[in-house]
């Protein structure tokens with residue numbers, strides 16, 4: 001059953017991936033922060049010292065626009081608007097063999113996408129279909145280069161997000177395609193991952209319900225153990241020394257963030273959910289390209305997870321007899337496609 005505890009090793013060249021693979025926590029954090037390591041397609045003139053991105057480049061514009069679109073005030077407003085929906089969706093779950101993905105994660109995230117993007121309801125289905133193409137291409141990517149099909153889907157989705165029917169107050173910005181794909185697909189996948197994992201850990205599930213002060217830390221731990229983001233891709237703009245090896249200029253890198261998050265040298269008993277970890281996980285990336293939607297992700301996970309696992313009226317437990325669940329099985333993004341539960345009335349003293 002996924003995830004398995006990996007065994008991080010020093011960086012090595014994979015002939016299969018035609019790239020250097022980096023997986024130990026120390027090496028992954030060093031690569032993600034390294035000024036001479038960039039995302040695929042980026043350029044850094046190595047004769048000059050790299051300048052921190054001040055927001056003027058295409059990447060900086062995406063970051064700035066995404067963060068502005070998801071300001072603290074907006075997040076608070078969406079949290080208030082969407083908390084009742086989360087509770088309603090949970091209340092509507094059937095008692096036996098309910099699926100938290102189709103029953104809660106997807107409808108809740110689609111409502112969030114609608115609110116954040118302002119896409120007209122009639123356009124939503126088409127926009128989500130293009131987002132699905134982009135998400136599946138990202139999930140199964142084995143390098144940072146997008147395929148031709150992705151370019152077409154991205155163009156069409158941007159047109160839909162920029163259409164006159166989209167509310168002008170939430171008009172498309174440079175990061176809106178990436179954000180729409182993330183909210184409609186990455187976010188429900190992250191919910192599936194963390195709920196699947198929480199259901200396997202009865203004690204933290206009880207803590208989540210009874211100790212609101214630990215909820216944020218439990219969610220952080222669930223993201224560490226079970227983030228859907230398995231790897232990110234990088235390129236060395238010059239020779240880079242990491243983990244005792246030299247990665248040559250122009251080399252591609254596969255940065256295994258999921259393995260780093262389970263590195264036992266940093267996270268003792270890596271599969272245990274502990275609220276007192278001191279090293280930050282890299283589930284949402286790190287450095288210049290750290291997830292620009294991280295605060296929105298945390299808000300969304302807290303809102304929906306609390307509606308499922310922390311309400312007084314119902315207890316959700318793993319449906320043990322259910323059929324095995326398919327996983328996305330992507331190289332870059334993975335997660336269960338369903339989370340099957342039974343829903344009992346009242347609060348259980350013991351959940352198994």
Ligand code: HEM
Pocket residue numbers: 039059062063066175178179180182183186187190223227228229232233282283284285286288289290291292293294296297
């Ligand atoms: C609310 C939904 C989300 C939005 C709006 C969003 C937005 C973004 C954006 C714009 C970036 C690029 C940042 C940059 O290049 O500077 C990014 C990066 C990233 N996001 Fe998200 N994201 C969301 C959800 C998620 C989820 C659910 C995960 C996984 C748990 C995730 C994991 C990551 C990771 C690992 C990166 C770094 C990629 C890299 O280093 O190459 N994101 N996100």
